[in-house]
Amino acid sequence: MTRSATLVREDMQKILREQLDGMPIWTDAKDMERYVSDWHKDVVSGAVAVLRPGSTEEVAAAVKLCRDLDLDIIPQGGNTGLVLGAVPDDPKRQVVISLERMNKIRHIDPENFSAIVDAGCVLSEMKDQLAEREMFFPLALGAQGSCQIGGNVSTNAGGVNVLRYGMTRESVLGLEVVLPDGTIWNGLNSLRKDNRGIDLKQMFIGAEGTLGIVTGVALKLSPLPTQVETALVALGSLNDVIQLYRRARVDCCDLMSAFELLPPSAFSLAQAAIPDLPIPVSDEFPAYALIELSGSGLVDVADLLARFLERAMEDELVLDGTVAASRAQAASIWAIREGMNEGQALHGPHMRTDFSVPLAQMAAFITEAEAAITSALPDCVCVSYGHVGDGNVHLNVLPPKGLSRDECDMRIDQSKKIANEVLYNFKGSISAEHGIGRLKQADFEAHLPDANLELISRIKHALDPELRMNPGCQLSRQATP
Amino acid sequence: MTRSATLVREDMQKILREQLDGMPIWTDAKDMERYVSDWHKDVVSGAVAVLRPGSTEEVAAAVKLCRDLDLDIIPQGGNTGLVLGAVPDDPKRQVVISLERMNKIRHIDPENFSAIVDAGCVLSEMKDQLAEREMFFPLALGAQGSCQIGGNVSTNAGGVNVLRYGMTRESVLGLEVVLPDGTIWNGLNSLRKDNRGIDLKQMFIGAEGTLGIVTGVALKLSPLPTQVETALVALGSLNDVIQLYRRARVDCCDLMSAFELLPPSAFSLAQAAIPDLPIPVSDEFPAYALIELSGSGLVDVADLLARFLERAMEDELVLDGTVAASRAQAASIWAIREGMNEGQALHGPHMRTDFSVPLAQMAAFITEAEAAITSALPDCVCVSYGHVGDGNVHLNVLPPKGLSRDECDMRIDQSKKIANEVLYNFKGSISAEHGIGRLKQADFEAHLPDANLELISRIKHALDPELRMNPGCQLSRQATP
Incomplete structure (x- = not known):
């Protein structure tokens, strides 16, 4: 599609303000900053304006006006995404529509x-x-x-x-x-x-x-679950974690609400972010699982968890562990899981992934990918954790501290290449839960079967024939001409 | 779209046989009968042929050939649908593609x-x-x-x-x-x-x-659930059934696998189909619930159900009931639920629905709709049952026996009109689980908002621009020109 000659930026801003009278609109770079960059601040972009409608009707009016002005639209929620799905990439012809004022x-x-x-x-x-x-x-x-x-x-x-x-x-x-x-x-x-x-x-x-x-x-x-029981347990291997999950799936039935894999490095990473965070188990085991059961009414979740863990310890599958005795203890166990993300961010630039593989292959995949990465990049540290029940692993790679940004980026690029290669052999997904956005768009497109591209293009053209909604997200502009 | 002049039926059948060499193809009316009629035999239609491919590649070849021959396609599974979604309606230009041979x-x-x-x-x-x-x-x-x-x-x-x-x-x-x-x-x-x-x-x-x-x-x-517990309980009113469901949802948590509403007439209807079916409770209560809990491993489903029912009886919410002591007893309780469908079919032509309403309004809806129908058609009997957890009610109406088909149909049409009217006031759905097919297409279209029709049409044209797949199903040919 060819675009008609467009108005200059200031004219467009003026028209937006006039026509969307009463809607808060940011146009200053400072006001717009948090809407045009991602939360890691890896990318800082710009926009013609950030529109902040307060109702569905105002969103509709904003969309119609953008159309009249031949402006593209970047819809945005909390802007916490990890794949640049809500961050503009063409400041001269894009407007961010933030939903933040529609919060009832x-x-x-x-x-x-x-x-x-x-x-x-x-x-x-x-x-x-x-x-x-x-x-x-x-x-x-x-x-x-x-x-x-x-x-x-x-x-x-x-x-x-x-x-x-x-x-x-x-x-x-x-x-x-x-x-x-x-x-x-x-x-x-x-x-x-x-x-x-x-x-x-x-x-x-x-x-x-x-x-x-x-x-x-x-x-x-x-x-609302009125009983929530949380345990952190230590195991002898990744394989044992998968085996424990399969047992829990059967033994605890549909009362299990979380089963997270943690590596030994989780504890020091979490403490880097939250210095006085209590660590209730030794960090000397090869793998850990954070297990949560929850329920309400007449089920006895605490008893169920106790009996489950007892058997797993008898069978020497679980080697050590703790069950939270209070909400505060449960929160501090979860703080290890959440704190390790922050700890990685504090460490500096690093490679983050959001892979999924079939559950049965999860341990093999992590082992193979980590071996390939540490063999090629011996100074880097792999941190693999994730949602076992979904086969979803965040296999991240931390370059050593003290490197230049270029040296870091080289390692990030290389480890990503290696990890993706192993992943494709396991028929896994490069995006289990984060989406594609702009960050993974090239990887996504490179492996997209023709029939998928054809279907997506047809749907896109059917619903958004002017290709105005979030262009460059998921698919490149070239892929959907 | 205008269609090119088509070949005569026999020519098309010949080409299908030649080009799809090795694929079993029915063209005789007798062979095709069960593929071109619905299982209630309310509609008996015809087709150019019934194709029975044995692989995905054969399905693809059949679709391509139908396209070349300008034939429309009716995909068909077990043909057990209740809304004529897989039954042809244009015998001269439609082919049924049955998937029955792809059964591995x-x-x-x-x-x-x-x-x-x-x-x-x-x-x-x-x-x-x-x-x-x-x-x-x-x-x-x-x-x-x-x-x-x-x-x-x-x-x-x-x-x-x-x-x-x-x-x-x-x-x-x-x-x-x-x-x-x-x-x-x-x-x-x-x-x-x-x-x-x-x-x-x-x-x-x-x-x-x-x-x-x-x-x-x-x-x-x-x-696989290794523990399955089934109960049939009697209650004082429809409202009490809803209240019991809400309790069960909290008390039994995610271990409840079914909660069915049955009316008192369920027992005689089921026995009409299965004469020696044991009925484990008196049929003199206003409403019944069939409850199933299931689980595996370390949960104790039998104990949970016993404690749940004990409390409900103490509170006089459950007035009578039975818990199946064996698989055979559980099966005979479920046979009441399934047998009542057959009993209605044996009764003769009747009005069947597949409504859903918000759970909180389920009792009010059934009461109001039944009152409206029996007031207008005092010689008819309402039979309302369904899946309480989903707000899904099958409100059926049985005309008295001994009427002519015309007299029956008049009552069926009128009760459907009355029921639909009450339903729309409750913002319910005319199809909770059966689909639209050809049977409900007119009702569906009559209440379809413009924006929905526009979206559906765009998707249809994007994926099936020749409108060859199951035409007349869901939307009329006029609605998607």
Whole structure:
């Protein structure tokens, strides 16, 4: 598509302000900074403006005006994504539409175990409000204090509870979306079963804003777990961790809500970020698992966990461990899991991945990939952790401290290349839960089968014929001409 | 689109036979009968031919040839659907492609809790084979002895276990689909987490074959429940049934696998179909619930159910009831639930529905709809039952015996009109789990918002520009010109 000659930036900003009268709009570089960079600050870009609509109608008006002005649109939630899916890359012709001002819970229906919320609700705040009504929304991830539910839907976010509750997709009953032409599509249905034709909402879940802007979400909820039991256990090998998971899946049935793999380095990384964090087990074992069971009512989760661990210790599968005796202890165990992310960030630039492989191959994959990386880059340290139940491993690589940025980047690039190669042999995914965004777009495209590209292109052109929504995200501009 | 002048029927049959050499093809009316009529035999149609490919490649070849011959395609699984979604309606230009010969389990991966299967696998046979490997596929519905997994996926089938495991959609990890142009799309991914871009498979789930033919499915499995406990309890009102469900949802947590509402008439209807079926409770209570809990490993499901029911009886919510003491007793309780369907069929022509409403409104909806129907049609009997956890009610209406077909049909039409009207006031769905097909297409279209029609049309044209796949299903030919 050829673009008509466009107005100069200042003219466009003026028109946006005039036509979207009353909507807060940022145009200064300083005001826009946090909207045009990612949270790691790896990329700092710019935009014609950041629009901050306060209602679905205002989002629709903004989209229509951008269309009239031939501006492209970057929809944005909490901007906590890890793949540059909500960060502009063409400052002269892109506008960020932030959903942050649309942050109200519209309706909670405890009788129906459902709620309808604005897309801009911050995940943890929303969960807290639902918990006051004894309702539970299961999505749980590190960024939950900042990420927004619309972004979670658009990226089909994962997190630590997927093994029991599924990805975000499985907790969405309905959506409200502003389409690329400014039409408001109201699919805010709270019915738990509704088979009236093609399920349109599914297209927008995980589309990372390339097909429209999610403005409202109908959520499927569960009763609030009143019993939550957390254990941190030490094991003799990666393989034993997988074996313990398989046992837990059978023995604890659908009462297991998390099963995380941690490496021995988790403890020092977490303590680098949170110096006085208590570490309740020795860090001298080869592998660790963080296990959470939860439930409500008449089930006895504490007893179940105790009996499960007892047997696993009798069989010498679990070698050491601790069960949290209080909420505070449980929180400090989880702080190891979350703190190790921060510890890696503090360490400096490093290679991060979000791989998934079939569960049965998880141990073999980690072993093979780590061996290949440390053999090629002996001065680097591998840190592999993740969500065992989903076969999802974050295999990260930390270059030694004190290197120049170039030396670091060289190691990051090389380790990524090696890891991806091993991954493709295991038929794994380069994005288990983070999405594609702009960061993984080239890798994604390089391995995309023709039939997939054809299907995606057809859908993109059908819904966004002007290719105005989040261009360059997921697919390059060249791939969808 | 205008169609080119077509060959006569016999010529087309000859070409099909020649070009699809080796593929079993039916063209005689007698051979084709069960493929061109629905299982209630309400509609008996015809087709140019019934093609029975034995592999994905043969399906692709058949689709390409139909395209060359300008023939439309009706994909068909077990043909057990209740909405005429797989029954041809234009015998002169439609071909049925039956998947029944593609009935192999391709691969079971117990380590990964997954399997890859042909679309033509019969549901119950497939479940039995998986059970031998201690794996569980949760979909359970009356037609499971005949329906095929490809049809289950294409209709996003529901059934009795949805409250715990979700619709079929939530058990699908990947799909293989022959697209309308004959391309084979291989999305047979068994990864439990994969966020690489738009989730293409979602479009085909629930599309009832209007966007392509599902030929293979990657399934998400669970450990086989080794403890299954079944109870049939009597309650004082519909409202009490809903209240008991809400309690069970909290008290029994995610170990509840079914919670079915039964009316008092269930017993006599079931006995009409299965004369010596034991009825373990008095039929003099206003409402009944069939409750199933299940689990494996270290959970004690029998104890949980006993404690749950004890409390509910102490509180006089449950008035009477029985817990199955053996598998045989559990089966005979479930036979009441399944037998009442057959009993209604034996009664003669009747009005069947597949409604869903928000759970909180389920009792009010049934009461209001039944009152409206019996007030207008005092000689008819309402039979309302369904899946309480999903707000899914099958509100059926039986005209008295001995009426002419016309008199019956008049009552069926009128009761349907009344029921639909009440439903729309409750913002319910006319299809909770059966789909739209051809039977509900007019109702669906009449209430379809413009934005939905626009989105569906765009997707349809993007994927099936010749409108060759299952035309007239879901949308009329006029709606997608």
